[in-house]
Each structure stands twice: as structure tokens, then as C-alpha cells.
Amino acid sequence: xxxxxxxxxxxxxxxxxxxxxxxxxxxxxxxxxxxxxxxxxxxxxxxxxxxxxxxxxxxxxxxxxxxxxxxxxxxxxxxxxxxxxxxxxxxxxxxxxxxxxxxxxxxxxxxxxxxxxxxxxxxxxxxxxxxxxxxxxxxxxxxxxxxxxxxxxxxxxxxxxxxxxxxxxxxxxxxxxxxxxxxxxxxxxxxxxxxxxxxxxxxxxxxxxxxxxxxxxxxxxxxxxxxxxxxxxxxxxxxxxxxxxxxxxxxxxxxxxxxxxxxxxxxxxxxxxxxxxxxxxxxxxxxxxxxxxxxxxxxxxxxxxxxxxxxxxxxxxxxxxxxxxxxxxxxxxxxxxxxxxxxxxxxxxxxxxxxxxxxxxxxxxxxxxxxxxxxxxxxxxxxxxxxxxxxxxxxxxxxxxxxxxxxxxxxxxxxxxxxxxxxxxxxxxxxxxxxxxxxxxxxxxxxxxxxxxxxxxxxxxxxxxxxxxxxxxxxxxxxxxxxxxxxxxxxxxxxxxxxxxxxxxxxxxxxxxxxxxxxxxxxxxxxxxxxxxxxxxxxxxxxxxxxxxxxxxxxxxxxxxxxxxxxxxxxxxxxxxxxxxxxxxxxxxxxxxxxxxxxxxxxxxxxxxxxxxxxxxxxxxxxxxxxxxxxxxxxxxxxxxxxxxxxxxxxxxxxxxxxxxxxxxxxxxxxxxxxxxxxxxxxxxxxxxxxxxxxxxxxxxxxxxxxxxxxxxxxxxxxxxxxxxxxxxxxxxxxxxxxxxxxxxxxxxxxxxxxxxxxxxxxxxxxxxxxxxxxxxxxxxxxx
Amino acid sequence: xxxxxxxxxxxxxxxxxxxxxxxxxxxxxxxxxxxxxxxxxxxxxxxxxxxxxxxxxxxxxxxx
Numbered sequence: 034x035x036x037x038x039x040x041x042x043x044x045x046x047x048x049x050x051x052x053x054x055x056x057x058x059x060x061x062x063x064x065x066x067x068x069x070x071x072x073x074x075x076x077x078x079x080x081x082x083x084x085x086x087x088x089x090x091x092x093x094x095x096x097x098x099x100x101x102x103x104x105x106x107x108x109x110x111x112x113x114x115x116x117x118x119x120x121x122x123x124x125x126x127x128x129x130x131x132x133x134x135x136x137x138x139x140x141x142x143x144x145x146x147x148x149x150x151x152x153x154x155x156x157x158x159x160x161x162x163x164x165x166x167x168x169x170x171x172x173x174x175x176x177x178x179x180x181x182x183x184x185x186x187x188x189x190x191x192x193x194x195x196x197x198x199x200x201x202x203x204x205x206x207x208x209x210x211x212x213x214x215x216x217x218x219x220x221x222x223x224x225x226x227x228x229x230x231x232x233x234x235x236x237x238x239x240x241x242x243x244x245x246x247x248x249x250x251x252x253x254x255x256x257x258x259x260x261x262x263x264x265x266x267x268x269x270x271x272x273x274x275x276x277x278x279x280x281x282x283x284x285x286x287x288x289x290x291x292x293x294x295x296x297x298x299x300x301x302x303x304x305x306x307x308x309x310x311x312x313x314x315x316x317x318x319x320x321x322x323x324x325x326x327x328x329x330x331x332x333x334x335x336x337x338x339x340x341x342x343x344x345x346x347x348x349x350x351x352x353x354x355x356x357x358x359x360x361x362x363x364x365x366x367x368x369x370x371x372x373x374x375x376x377x378x379x380x381x382x383x384x385x386x387x388x389x390x391x392x393x394x395x396x397x398x399x400x401x402x403x404x405x406x407x408x409x410x411x412x413x414x415x416x417x418x419x420x421x422x423x424x425x426x427x428x429x430x431x432x433x434x435x436x437x438x439x440x441x442x443x444x445x446x447x448x449x450x451x452x453x454x455x456x457x458x459x460x461x462x463x464x465x466x467x468x469x470x471x472x473x474x475x476x477x478x479x480x481x482x483x484x485x486x487x488x489x490x491x492x493x494x495x496x497x498x499x500x501x502x503x504x505x506x507x508x509x510x511x512x513x514x515x516x517x518x519x520x521x522x523x524x525x526x527x528x529x530x531x532x533x534x535x536x537x538x539x540x541x542x543x544x545x546x547x548x549x550x551x552x553x554x555x556x557x558x559x560x561x562x563x564x565x566x567x568x569x570x571x572x573x574x575x576x577x578x579x580x581x582x583x584x585x586x587x588x589x590x591x592x593x594x595x596x597x598x599x600x601x602x603x604x605x606x607x608x609x610x611x612x613x614x615x616x617x618x619x620x621x622x623x624x625x626x627x628x629x630x631x632x633x634x635x636x637x638x639x640x641x642x643x644x645x646x647x648x649x650x651x652x653x654x655x656x657x658x659x660x661x662x663x664x665x666x667x668x669x670x671x672x673x674x675x676x677x678x679x680x681x682x683x684x685x686x687x688x689x690x691x692x693x694x695x696x697x698x699x700x701x702x703x704x705x706x707x708x709x710x711x712x713x714x715x716x717x718x719x720x721x722x723x724x725x726x727x728x729x730x731x732x733x734x735x736x737x738x739x740x741x742x743x744x745x746x747x748x749x750x751x752x753x754x755x756x757x758x759x760x761x762x763x764x765x766x767x768x769x770x771x772x773x774x775x776x777x778x779x780x781x782x783x784x785x786x787x788x789x790x791x792x793x794x795x796x797x798x799x800x801x802x803x804x805x806x807x808x809x810x811x812x813x814x815x816x817x
Numbered sequence: 818x819x820x821x822x823x824x825x826x827x828x829x830x831x832x833x834x835x836x837x838x839x840x841x842x843x844x845x846x847x848x849x850x851x852x853x854x855x856x857x858x859x860x861x862x863x864x865x866x867x868x869x870x871x872x873x874x875x876x877x878x879x880x881x
Binding site for chain 1: 820821822823825826827829830832833834836837840847848852853856857860861867868869870871872873874875876878879
């Protein structure tokens with residue numbers, strides 16, 4: 034293939050040869066300083082390589098001084114001519130990888146992108162002015178350049194890919210496999226603990242009540258001890274007074290009989306008088322009992338109604354009071370029932386509220402869920418109502434105790450009020466009876482003579498006073514006897530012993546019971562605190578569960594959104610709306626984990642490429658500068674050293690190189706940490722030689738062998754290799770050996786054309802070559 | 818970049834990563850070297866649509 038270089042007419046600061054001739058193997062000789070190497074480097078640029086990577090100054094000179102250049106090839110098979118128009122003044126400031134900035138290209142007159150050129154043609158320059166170390170270093174450096182290009186692509190793709198991965202990650206973030214089940218277990222466990230604690234709390238409350246009862250019994254015993262002697266003394270006194278009054282009454286009765294006998298009335302009249310007298314006594318006794326019953330009922334009530342027993346409407350007022358009591362009792366009992374069922378109701382409310390919360394999260398909060406006597410209740414209203422009721426609980430032990438006491442009082446008052454009604458009714462009847470009997474007696478008295486009537490009335494007054502005293506005495510005696518009976522019953526030693534045994538106490542020592550009471554009270558308080566804590570924990574677990582359920586729904590929805598349709602369409606991995614929530618969680622968690630892991634993998638790949646860039650840069654410098662690579666701190670350096678040692682050993686193991694440089698030996702090894710080669714001679718002796726110890730001619734062989742490997746990298750249709758600056762290194766007597774090597778190793782497999790460029794050592798003898806030299810500053814010989 | 822050049826870098830990296838993994842005392846829990854270079858090749862492939870590639874790699878991670 035022939036290359037021609039042309040520039041507009043005018044003075045040019047940088048010289049440039051005008052032509053490289055066609056031929057499979059060509060030898061070119063020319064004057065120094067005519068632009069032979071520059072032309073080769075321009076061809077490298079034109080075919081996609083950047084030879085100025087390490088020559089920033091030369092690059093700057095090129096941009097400022099080269100000027101417009103046109104390069105043209107002879108036809109590439111049947112594809113026609115390739116033409117480039119380069120504009121160095123427009124090139125980038127730094128020698129970056131080749132791109133469209135280079136200029137323009139045409140293939141057989143049709144525009145061709147610069148990036149497409151390397152597929153058609155690649156030009157390689159192998160420079161003989163490099164040492165073997167530099168050559169090996171350049172090998173690494175070329176890999177570095179390729180790695181950088183790969184790194185740029187990885188970075189560009191990584192940015193775009195990462196955006197997509199983040200989309201998936203963000204949509205599914207927070208959903209973790211098994212979290213739902215763990216939260217369900219947590220809620221279940223908290224509920225069970227709460228139920229158990231409530232059961233224990235109930236037992237503690239019963240124990241406290243039992244201890245209260247035991248203390249009450251002890252109080253009663255103490256009361257009996259102090260009060261009983263006084264009662265017994267009062268009873269004795271009352272009985273003595275009664276006996277005396279009865280005696281006096283009998284005396285008055287005798288005297289009354291005498292007065293009536295003196296009046297000589299008929300036996301029938303006397304009998305009537307006696308009967309009425311006896312009846313009046315009986316009725317007055319009964320009236321006193323009724324009064325006592327009314328008073329007892331009133332004093333037995335905790336809430337005394339404002340009722341006068343002599344009021345004709347007393348019973349109507351009492352009936353209204355009883356109705357009020359019944360109503361109050363019904364309310365209190367409903368409240369107690371509500372407290373007793375609190376645990377069950379809480380659980381029920383919680384179940385309902387969980388479902389309501391799901392409805393609210395699904396946007397159904399405003400939908401009606403119940404009709405309460407004409408008023409429609411929304412899901413949100415019902416949930417708020419449950420929350421409000423929930424916040425009023427729990428009721429403390431003291432409140433429960435007060436309620437129980439209140440119910441007891443109301444039941445007592447209701448019983449007493451019913452008795453009071455009977456007592457008032459009987460009292461009013463007794464009053465009527467006494468009035469009627471007294472009226473009858475008055476009629477009989479009016480028939481007596483005045484003196485007799487006067488005596489009788491006086492006697493009767495005294496007698497009435499005695500009857501009243503006896504009645505009162507009977508009442509007081511009865512009350513004291515009842516009080517005595519109550520004290521004896523309440524302080525029954527058998528009842529106390531039974532109560533203490535039930536509580537597991539074997540001592541009736543009050544101090545011990547008080548201690549047990551204080552301990553039970555403390556346990557109860559602690560239990561209430563524990564229940565409150567467990568209720569909070571249960572509430573928190575439920576809230577967390579609801580949040581997780583919401584997160585799963587939200588993630589599933591996000592995955593089904595338009596933004597992620599690309600992912601769902603390709604993977605079909607979105608959870609279906611009808612899937613159970615735990616199945617949705619499993620799938621979302623798997624996606625989330627995979628996306629998270631994949632994001633890390635992207636970073637890993639980027640780091641790998643960056644690590645290789647760093648390692649290759651360090652390795653190339655170490656080899657070029659002979660600083661003996663052995664640095665372990667940089668990642669991948671040791672691995673790459675081993676890799677290149679194998680590769681370089683393979684290059685140098687070509688039979689021609691082994692024969693020329695290594696005694697025709699075997700087992701060639703390269704040690705980059707020492708920059709040496711070792712091999713085994715045919716006599717079995719292992720030899721070692723520093724790489725830099727090879728002579729120029731020897732190095733040229735080895736070096737050429739190594740450099741030719743780069744040609745294999747290109748997959749262009751045509752490959753052209755220039756061996757530049759070889760003259761100083763190739764001894765005349767070994768040149769033919771080199772040509773043979775190129776013919777055998779390079780031309781068949783690696784390159785379509787090889788051009789060996791040499792400095793002019795002597796003027797050509799034939800006319801044609803002299804004319805070429807005169808016109809171009811160089812001449813050429815077609816060797817093959 | 819030519820295919821041969823890409824292959825050169827990919828092979829070099831693969832061998833270096835494999836050697837590094839062989840020398841390491843513990844596994845890091847990351848992708849193995851073969852998968853890493855496969856991912857690298859996917860990233861620099863001119864033909865791959867980002868959405869196709871990302872979806873495929875995530876789906877693959879789930880099914881493994």
C-alpha cells in the first residue's frame with residue numbers, strides 16, 4: 034500500500050516526507066530530519082492510535098506548526114482510496130484518544146467517520162531507538178491506554194446503569210424478607226404477655242381484696258373487745274329499768290280497775306274499757322316498733338332521702354327515690370361489666386382497628402361503614418372513636434374498687450329503701466290504729482262521772498308515759514342486742530382463720546397482715562405499670578406492623594408505576610395486587626436485595642478497572658525506569674507482574690529469539706522484580722542474565738519480537754508495520770537474519786506490509802535510487 | 818475500540834482478578850472474577866440497552 038502526504042504550498046516549519054511506497058516488505062533509507070517518523074506517527078493517528086500520549090511537548094509543536102495535511106492511500110483492495118484531511122490547529126490541547134476531532138476521512142470519495150477507519154486499516158510503528166525495558170514498559174503502557182478507554186466506557190455506562198438500579202432500589206427500599214412475619218410474631222407475643230399479665234393482675238387484686246377483708250375482720254375483733262362490755266352494761270341497765278316500769282304499770286292498771294269498779298258500771302262496759310285499754314297498749318307498742326323500723330332503714334342508707342314519715346306523700350317521694358337508685362345502679366353495673374370485658378373488647382377493637390387502618394391507607398377513610406340511628410359513620414370516624422376510647426383505658430385498681438363500693442352502696446340503699454317503704458306504710462297504718470283506739474277510749478271516758486274521769490285521765494297519763502318508756506326501752510334493748518350479735522358474728526375467730534388460710538398466711542398478727550397488704554399493694558401497682566408498658570409495646574409493635582404493611586403496598590405500587598414499567602416489562606417480577614402481603618414482601622425483598630447487591634457489583638467493576646489502571650501505570654513506570662517492581666501495596670500489581678512475566682517469557686520463547694539470544698535453550702523465564710531472564714541451556718545449566726545486558730543487535734531481535742505482538746491486537750482489514758529507527762541497532766551482519774525473521778514471523782500471520790526505515794549510510798549506486806533520493810530525500814527497495 | 822483491544826483488557830483483568838482471588842485468604846462475598854468481567858463486558862458493550870441489561874442482571878441475581 035502506498036501512502037502520500039501533501040500540504041498546501043508555502044513554508045513549513047516541520048518537514049514531512051511525501052511518500053511511503055507500496056510493497057509487502059520494503060526497506061527505506063533517507064536523510065535524517067526529513068519527517069520520516071512524523072509521517073509514520075500521522076498514519077498511526079489517522080488509523081486510531083495516539084502515539085503522543087507520553088509526548089506532550091511534541092504534541093504541542095505538532096498542533097502549532099504542522100498545518101493542514103492531506104494523506105492518501107493507494108486502493109485498499111476493491112474498497113478504493115482512503116483519504117484524510119487533518120487540521121492540527123483544531124486538535125485538543127492534550128494528546129487524548131483519537132476521535133472525530135482529528136479531521137475528516139473519505140473512502141473512495143465518500144465521507145467515512147474517523148472511528149470507522151481502524152476497522153479498515155491499522156498502522157503500527159515499532160521503534161528501534163527504545164531499550165528492551167522501554168519496549169516491555171511500552172507493552173504495559175499500551176495496555177494502560179486500552180484500560181483507560183475501557184474505564185471511560187465503564188464510567189459512562191455505570192452512571193446510566195446506576196440511575197436505573199437506584200430507581201429499583203428506592204422503590205423497594207425498606208422491604209426486608211421475613212420482617213412481616215417477625216412483626217406478626219412480635220405482636221402475637223406482646224398480646225400473649227399482656228393477657229398473662231392481666232391474669233396475674235386479677236389474681237393480685239383478689240389477694241389485695243382478701244387482705245382488706247382480713248384487716249376488716251381484725252378491726253371488728255378489736256371493736257368487739259372494746260365495745261362489747263359497754264353494750265352488755267347498757268343492756269343490764271335497760272332490763273332493770275324495764276322490770277321496774279312494768280311493775281309500776283301493773284300497779285296503775287290495778288288502780289284504774291278500782292276506779293272503774295267504783296263507778297259500778299255494767300260488766301259489759303267494764304269489759305269494753307279493758308279491751309280498748311289493752312288494744313291501745315298493743316297498738317302503741319306496735320307504733321313504736323314501726324318508728325324504730327323507719328329510723329333503722331333511714332340510718333342504714335348511705336344516701337338518706339329527704340322524707341318525713343308523717344308526710345301523706347312520703348311513699349310517692351320514696352318511690353321516685355327508688356327509681357333514681359335503680360337507674361344509677363344499672364349505669365354502674367353496665368360500667369362494671371364494661372370493665373370486666375375490657376380485655377376482650379380491647380382485642381376486638383384492635384382487630385377491627387387493624388382492618389380500618391388498612392382501609393384508611395387504601396384511601397377509603399371517607400367511606401361510610403355504619404349507620405348509627407340515621408347518622409352515617411365513616412371508616413375514619415370509627416377508627417378515631419376506637420382510638421379515643423382506647424386512650425381512656427385502662428381504669429386503675431382504685432377506680433375499680435370505688436366502682437365496686439358504689440355498686441354495693443346502691444344495692445344496699447335500694448334494699449333499705451324498699452324496706453323503708455314497707456316501714457312507712459306500716460307506720461302510717463299504726464298511727465291510724467292508735468288514733469282510732471284512743472278515740473274509742475275517749476268515748477268511754479266521757480260516760481264516766483267527772484271526778485272519776487279526772488282521776489282516770491290522770492292515771493292514764495302516767496300510764497301512757499310508762500308505756501312510752503317501755504316501748505323505748507324495748508327499742509334500745511333490741512338495737513343493742515343486734516349490735517352485740519353483729520359484733521360477735523363479725524369477729525368470729527373461725528372466719529378470720531379461714532380468711533388467713535385462704536391467703537396463705539399462718540399468722541393473725543396484724544403487723545404481718547399489714548406487711549402482706551403493703552406488699553400486695555406494691556405488687557399491684559407494679560403490675561399496673563407492667564401492663565401499661567406491655568400495652569405500649571403491643572401498640573408499638575402493631576404500629577410497626579402497620580407501617581411495614583404500608584411500606585410493602587407502597588413499594589408494590591411504586592414498582593407498578595409508569596417510571597418502572599421498563600423493569601416490570603422485562604422481568605415480570607412485580608408482585609400482583611391479589612397476592613398475599615407476605616408473598617408480596619418476599620418478592621419485593623428479593624428485588625431490593627438483588628438491586629442493592631447489583632449496585633455494589635457495579636461499583637466493584639468500576640473499582641476493578643480503576644485498580645488495574647493504577648497498577649498498570651505503576652508497573653509501566655517501574656519497568657521503564659528500572660526500579661524493579663515489587664510494590665505490594667497497590668492492588669493487582671503482584672497478579673499483573675505474574676501475568677506479564679508469563680507473557681514476556683512467551684514472546685521471547687519464539688524459536689528465532691531462543692536460538693539467537695538464549696543458546697537454543699529452554700524454560701525461559703522473565704523475572705520483572707529483578708529485571709532478569711533465566712533459561713536452561715541444552716547442557717542442562719540454568720543461566721541468568723539482566724535484560725539490559727543484551728547487546729543492541731540482540732535487543733533488536735527480542736524487542737521486535739515483543740513489539741510485533743501488538744499488531745495482533747488490531748482486527749483491521751489491513752495492517753501495516755513500520756520498523757523505525759532500526760539502523761543504530763541492527764548490525765549489518767544480522768540484518769538479513771532480521772529480514773528472514775520478519776518474512777517468517779510477521780508477514781504470514783501478523784501484517785500485510787512491513788516497512789523497515791533506516792538512516793542513509795551510503796549514497797545509492799543506481800540511477801533510479803539516486804533520483805528518488807534527490808526528489809524525496811529518501812529511496813526504497815522492494816524486498817518482497 | 819476494536820473487539821481485540823477489548824478482549825485484551827478483559828482477559829488481562831480476568832486473569833489478574835482470578836490470580837488475586839486465588840491468593841486471597843478469604844472470599845469477599847463479591848461476584849467471582851468471571852462474573853465481574855462478564856458484567857464489565859456488558860457495561861462496555863455498544864449493543865446493550867441499559868434497561869435490558871440492568872433488568873436482566875437483577876432478575877438473574879434473584880433467580881440464582
